[in-house]
Amino acid sequence: MSDTTPETTRPETDPAAAGRTVRVALLGAGNVGAEVARTLLDHGGEFAARVGAPVELAGIAVRDVNARRTVELPAELFTTDAEALIDAADVVIELTGGIEPARSRILRALHAGKPVVSGNKALIARHGRQLQDAADAAGVPLSYEAAVAGAIPIVRPMRDSLAGDRVDRVLGIMNGTTNYVLDQMDTTGASFGDALAEAQHLGYAEADPTADVEGHDAAAKAAILASIAFHSTFTIDDVYCRGITGVTAEDVAAAREAGYVIKLLAICERCPGGVNLRVVPTMIRRDHPLAGVHGAYNAVFVEAANAGSLMFYGAGAGGAPTASAVLGDFVSAARRLVLGGPAQVAEPHAQLPAVPMDDVRTSFSITLTVQDRLGVLARIAQVFADHGVSILTMQQTDHPGGAPDLAQIRLVTHRGANKDLVATVDALGELAFVEEVAGVIRVEHAD
Ligand SMILES: NC(=O)c1ccc[n+]([C@@H]2O[C@H](COP(=O)([O-])OP(=O)(O)OC[C@H]3O[C@@H](n4cnc5c(N)ncnc54)[C@H](O)[C@@H]3O)[C@@H](O)[C@H]2O)c1
Ligand SMILES: N[C@@H](CCO)C(=O)O
Numbered sequence: 303m304s305d306t307t308p309e310t311t312r313p314e315t316d317p318a319a320a321g322r323t324v325r326v327a328l329l330g331a332g333n334v335g336a337e338v339a340r341t342l343l344d345h346g347g348e349f350a351a352r353v354g355a356p357v358e359l360a361g362i363a364v365r366d367v368n369a370r371r372t373v374e375l376p377a378e379l380f381t382t383d384a385e386a387l388i389d390a391a392d393v394v395i396e397l398t399g400g401i402e403p404a405r406s407r408i409l410r411a412l413h414a415g416k417p418v419v420s421g422n423k424a425l426i427a428r429h430g431r432q433l434q435d436a437a438d439a440a441g442v443p444l445s446y447e448a449a450v451a452g453a454i455p456i457v458r459p460m461r462d463s464l465a466g467d468r469v470d471r472v473l474g475i476m477n478g479t480t481n482y483v484l485d486q487m488d489t490t491g492a493s494f495g496d497a498l499a500e501a502q503h504l505g506y507a508e509a510d511p512t513a514d515v516e517g518h519d520a521a522a523k524a525a526i527l528a529s530i531a532f533h534s535t536f537t538i539d540d541v542y543c544r545g546i547t548g549v550t551a552e553d554v555a556a557a558r559e560a561g562y563v564i565k566l567l568a569i570c571e572r573c574p575g576g577v578n579l580r581v582v583p584t585m586i587r588r589d590h591p592l593a594g595v596h597g598a599y600n601a602v603f604v605e606a607a608n609a610g611s612l613m614f615y616g617a618g619a620g621g622a623p624t625a626s627a628v629l630g631d632f633v634s635a636a637r638r639l640v641l642g643g644p645a646q647v648a649e650p651h652a653q654l655p656a657v658p659m660d661d662v663r664t665s666f667s668i669t670l671t672v673q674d675r676l677g678v679l680a681r682i683a684q685v686f687a688d689h690g691v692s693i694l695t696m697q698q699t700d701h702p703g704g705a706p707d708l709a710q711i712r713l714v715t716h717r718g719a720n721k722d723l724v725a726t727v728d729a730l731g732e733l734a735f736v737e738e739v740a741g742v743i744r745v746e747h748a749d
């Protein structure tokens with residue numbers, strides 16, 4: 303919120319007329335929490351105008367009141383007694399992360415009829431149903447726009463704006479660290495290790511970036527978003543997840559040469575029997591809108607029956623961008639508190655099951671190093687045919703290392719059942735004349 307934003311106080315929303323102050327309990331003062339506190343303190347008048355009542359930051363619960371913080375905040379606001387702070391507040395904003403004690407504290411607030419705003423994707427992706435049931439029972443909102451793709455408005459558009467449509471597929475770049483790494487590998491030819499070190503240096507990746515590079519962070523966001531998009535209940539355990547640690551500079555270069563770029567995509571799609579959720583390194587054509595998402599940016603591409611294709615783009619991480627999403631949820635919840643009215647009940651009426659990866663129809667790119675002799679190509683083609691997998695394109699080149707008796711073959715398949723594609727790759731690896739099977743990456747829109 304800039305200092306030049308004009309103040310707009312309409313007489314009918316005069317805070318004094320509402321007769322109450324909205325007291326906010328903030329849990330956590332890290333990257334996001336500190337920005338939320340600073341914004342609430344610096345722009346109290348504007349929040350009062352937008353909420354319809356004065357807004358007071360009642361306190362900030364932290365583990366250590368004396369810890370050094372990136373943003374200077376009034377010392378008297380800090381407390382280690384989160385429970386007492388929750389009990390004294392009207393709205394609770396949880397920005398501590400992790401499962402416990404965050405879950406118990408959110409439940410404490412909801413059971414007491416207090417709206418909760420959270421950015422905790424790890425918690426919502428595992429216990430979202432339990433928390434939503436508690437919110438519904440109490441008739442108060444539980445909001446978590448910040449938990450999926452940071453600043454990008456996607457949770458509420460998915461829940462509200464697209465509520466009259468049928469979502470068929472969601473493709474998301476929902477982790478900034480991995481997008482930065484893959485983008486650096488694509489645009490500068492950097493190795494995975496060098497690109498990750500740069501991401502850590504720039505502060506995008508965590509000190510321990512396992513949840514980023516192994517895809518777990520994106521998988522949590524996929525489970526949360528798919529639950530809303532498909533009116534069902536998915537957890538992170540329903541997401542087939544592969545990270546980017548196995549993606550090599552050669553894979554990236556080969557994809558580039560073929561007109562593709564490799565992205566860590568979260569894909570949630572309707573398929574026979576339910577919805578498949580996966581987070582996998584994926585080759586997409588360079589003319590796809592998601593191919594143009596560079597650096598640490600996030601984007602969510604939605605395909606819906608009537609709306610067609612939509613793309614939501616922006617900053618998926620960072621203190622201030624994430625605080626924007628948190629505070630949007632806060633204003634909405636606090637406004638409802640002041641004006642009254644029921645919370646929206648988010649009924650997962652469809653309850654579609656998660657479809658495991660085996661039968662999902664996908665397409666593979668495969669790079670083989672083979673002995674260059676008579677009959678090799680025919681034998682390879684036979685392996686594909688034996689598994690019912692159809693080849694879309696095949697290209698043979700000299701071995702990149704210059705070995706005279708070796709050749710490199712790159713194949714892209716038509717769509718086939720994932721289990722048949724995996725069995726094909728295994729069978730190729732067993733052929734005596736195949737020296738190496740590498741660069742096995744899924745491809746979107748190969749046919
Ligand atoms: N940083 C981002 O870009 C981003 C983006 C989207 C969502 N989120 C989510 O927002 C939440 C906060 O993220 P962050 O980056 O600010 O984390 P952070 O690690 O910087 O801050 C967490 C804060 O919570 C405090 N805390 C932890 N456990 C506590 C406890 N038991 N009691 C009291 N305080 C406790 C810590 O001391 C710290 O002040 C997380 O759930 C995260 O997943 C973060
Ligand atoms: N580590 C996450 C932060 C936002 O969830 C990312 O890189 O996108």
Ligand code: NA
Nearest residue numbers: 447450452454
């Ligand atoms: Na968001």
